[in-house]
Amino acid sequence: MNHYPKQPPAKKFKPASPSDQQKRKAAMQCGPSRLSVEEQRRSLPIYQARPHIIGQLRQLDCAVIIGETGSGKTTQIPQYLYEACIGRQGVIAVTQPRRVAAISLATRVSEERKAELSKLVGYTVRFEDATSEETKIKFLTDGMLLREAIGDPLLRMYSVVILDEAHERTIHTDVLFGVVKSAQKKRKEQGKQPLKIIIMSATMDVDMFSRYFNSAPVLYLEGRQHPIQIFYTKESQSDYLQAALVTVFQVHQEVPASHDILVFLTGQEEIEAMTKTCRDISKHLPDSCPQMVVMPLYASLPHFQQLRVFHNAPKGHRKVILSTNIAETSITIPGIKYVVDTGMVKAKKYNPESGLEVLAVQRVSKAQAWQRTGRAGREDSGICYRLYTEDEFENFDEMTVPEIQRCNLASVVLQLLVLKVPDILTFDFMSKPSPDSMQAAVKQLDLLGAVERKENQIVLTPLGKKMAAFPLEPKFSKTILLSPKYHCTEEILTIVSLLSVDSVLHNPPAKRDDVQTARKKFISSEGDHITLLNIYRAFKNLGKNKEWCRENFINGRNMAMVSDVRSQLRDICLKMSMPLESSRTDTQNIRQCLAHGLFMHAAELQPDGTYTTVDTHQLVAIHPSSILFHCKPACIVYNELLHTSKCYMRDLSVVDADWLFEAAPEYFRQKLKTTKK
DNA sequence: GAGCACTGC
Numbered sequence: 178m179n180h181y182p183k184q185p186p187a188k189k190f191k192p193a194s195p196s197d198q199q200k201r202k203a204a205m206q207c208g209p210s211r212l213s214v215e216e217q218r219r220s221l222p223i224y225q226a227r228p229h230i231i232g233q234l235r236q237l238d239c240a241v242i243i244g245e246t247g248s249g250k251t252t253q254i255p256q257y258l259y260e261a262c263i264g265r266q267g268v269i270a271v272t273q274p275r276r277v278a279a280i281s282l283a284t285r286v287s288e289e290r291k292a293e294l295s296k297l298v299g300y301t302v303r304f305e306d307a308t309s310e311e312t313k314i315k316f317l318t319d320g321m322l323l324r325e326a327i328g329d330p331l332l333r334m335y336s337v338v339i340l341d342e343a344h345e346r347t348i349h350t351d352v353l354f355g356v357v358k359s360a361q362k363k364r365k366e367q368g369k370q371p372l373k374i375i376i377m378s379a380t381m382d383v384d385m386f387s388r389y390f391n392s393a394p395v396l397y398l399e400g401r402q403h404p405i406q407i408f409y410t411k412e413s414q415s416d417y418l419q420a421a422l423v424t425v426f427q428v429h430q431e432v433p434a435s436h437d438i439l440v441f442l443t444g445q446e447e448i449e450a451m452t453k454t455c456r457d458i459s460k461h462l463p464d465s466c467p468q469m470v471v472m473p474l475y476a477s478l479p480h481f482q483q484l485r486v487f488h489n490a491p492k493g494h495r496k497v498i499l500s501t502n503i504a505e506t507s508i509t510i511p512g513i514k515y516v517v518d519t520g521m522v523k524a525k526k527y528n529p530e531s532g533l534e535v536l537a538v539q540r541v542s543k544a545q546a547w548q549r550t551g552r553a554g555r556e557d558s559g560i561c562y563r564l565y566t567e568d569e570f571e572n573f574d575e576m577t578v579p580e581i582q583r584c585n586l587a588s589v590v591l592q593l594l595v596l597k598v599p600d601i602l603t604f605d606f607m608s609k610p611s612p613d614s615m616q617a618a619v620k621q622l623d624l625l626g627a628v629e630r631k632e633n634q635i636v637l638t639p640l641g642k643k644m645a646a647f648p649l650e651p652k653f654s655k656t657i658l659l660s661p662k663y664h665c666t667e668e669i670l671t672i673v674s675l676l677s678v679d680s681v682l683h684n685p686p687a688k689r690d691d692v693q694t695a696r697k698k699f700i701s702s703e704g705d706h707i708t709l710l711n712i713y714r715a716f717k718n719l720g721k722n723k724e725w726c727r728e729n730f731i732n733g734r735n736m737a738m739v740s741d742v743r744s745q746l747r748d749i750c751l752k753m754s755m756p757l758e759s760s761r762t763d764t765q766n767i768r769q770c771l772a773h774g775l776f777m778h779a780a781e782l783q784p785d786g787t788y789t790t791v792d793t794h795q796l797v798a799i800h801p802s803s804i805l806f807h808c809k810p811a812c813i814v815y816n817e818l819l820h821t822s823k824c825y826m827r828d829l830s831v832v833d834a835d836w837l838f839e840a841a842p843e844y845f846r847q848k849l850k851t852t853k854k
Numbered sequence: 855g856a857g858c859a860c861t862g863c
Contacts, residue, residue: 443859501859507861649863745863823856
């Protein structure tokens with residue numbers, strides 16, 4: 178291992194030394210199962226650096242560790258710390274952006290320690306806590322550590338916090354940067370047990386991490402990345418889909434069938450269309466050509482279909498996987514030899530002025546392109562075709578804009594306030610969100626009654642404090658807290674749960690008529706919220722039947738998630754001693770409650786048949802997925818706006834204009850004034 | 855008149 182105090186290493190891909198490779202080969206030949214756990218750990222590239230890592234981490238308060246994929250940093254470093262008695266007085270926390278990663282890492286490390294999971298090594302994710310009093314190494318999602326910080330901003334039970342996958346810059350990791358930095362400083366000032374902070378990243382762009390954590394030293398680890406050959410197009414491609422198609426079939430006709438291809442595209446529709454085209458073309462190829470097995474891959478694809486990408490294609494067949502960026506980080510497919518990168522991604526942008534989220538196809542960043550390329554070299558050397566010129570690549574943004582600069586910040590600001598951050602507008606973010614975004618979030622919280630000004634400081638109201646207890650967007654927490662007034666808390670809990678997980682409605686385009694027929698019996702003319710409520714009630718009454726889900730095109734997994742979320746929210750209500758009433762058959766008061774909670778998201782029918790939002794007079798349309806798509810109610814509230822080809826409102830309810838006015842008289846009085854001007 | 859990248863509490 179090299180030690181770089183300031184400048185990051187120059188090379189993107191560093192080949193492992195020959196002796197390493199020999200050792201690894203030997204290990205592979207023996208087969209992992211025949212090596213003892215200890216031997217396996219020693220065969221990892223990181224092992225040679227163990228004494229140096231321990232020596233460094235023992236004396237440092239903050240450190241940044243860069244390790245390529247396969248370096249073993251995430252499983253080994255927590256154990257090295259534990260073995261060297263660093264941080265034994267408390268718990269070593271390791272955060273992950275994803276649940277599955279936290280769980281599988283904890284399982285792996287507890288196996289290496291020959292300890293039962295949840296004893297020495299455990300994990301905590303939403304709905305699942307596999308830890309105990311004995312737990313000394315704890316894997317958890319970044320969101321979970323942030324939740325814990327609300328209970329204790331100094332994170333006193335932890336002696337070390339390792340923020341892993343920091344390069345992904347999730348909104349939770351970004352807030353945690355500030356939270357752990359402040360906790361470390363305060364603990365030092367108060368003479369408490371020190372907090373050690375370790376930032377782990379897979380990319381070289383670590384200057385910013387180091388600078389933010391008081392010029393923390395950077396330790397560089399070698400990985401197991403195999404060399405990857407990169408090809409750019411000679412000319413700029415105007416049609417990336419056509420270019421991808423041509424590239425796939427060129428490779429297909431030239432290389433052995435055992436070499437699988439992974440293509441990065443932007444979305445479901447595009448992937449389904451390309452899947453069909455590939456299948457059609459491959460039928461008409463000469464017999465000398467291998468067979469092609471084409472597999473789509475995207476998040477809303479049913480689980481069992483996602484799992485197909487892990488199965489080997491039959492002998493003489495080539496696997497071609499057409500994927501969204503889900504294959505960039507979340508799903509690792511073994512055996513990929515060729516990557517085709519269109520250089521495009523569908524991603525959300527946020528405009529704080531209009532409060533509008535725009536979902537658009539755009540260029541990837543350089544970091545993202547490297548991540549995609551890396552997917553070709555996980556088991557052996559690979560090849561990556563970039564469907565753009567090298568000049569174009571040079572003009573890509575270096576990094577993907579961190580999530581915190583692309584989101585509505587209402588939840589983040591609420592969280593910072595409950596953490597008692599002295600002045601949220603000057604909070605020490607690594608990458609500051611725009612002042613507009615912060616102001617917009619404060620304004621939104623103010624309208625919800627969550628904040629007030631006291632001596633020129635923004636502070637939480639008692640209502641705001643209650644809102645922060647829910648793992649929800651503030652507008653949903655508010656709606657739940659309003660529900661006792663309308664005697665419909667049970668129903669609102671159901672609706673909010675349905676709205677805060679992925680859609681429970683499964684819409685296979687090929688079976689559109691069947692879907693419509695099946696769904697008819699649940700439809701309420703009052704809108705999507707009541708319709709969803711009807712579906713949930715039917716699901717519960719029929720004992721959560723799998724067969725029923727299939728017949729009615731309901732995603733059972735997401736439905737189960739709704740149940741979990743609902744019981745979590747219900748528990749929080751009970752802890753607050755909220756009365757839990759059901760409105761039974763009365764749906765008007767449910768819509769009144771929704772109108773009151775979502776008054777900022779209201780739209781009115783105009784004389785010309787279009788809709789404009791009450792808030793900013795933005796031209797909007799009813800999303801085609803809505804029950805109300807063919808209807809024209811005068812006044813509606815919606816869950817969210819999403820700008821794709823048009824500005825669409827999703828998840829609507831019909832409401833009375835009067836209800837909105839009663840919910841926020843002052844707000845609507847001002848709106849009327851500004852309209853008249 | 856016609857559509858939805860990916861996570862997470």
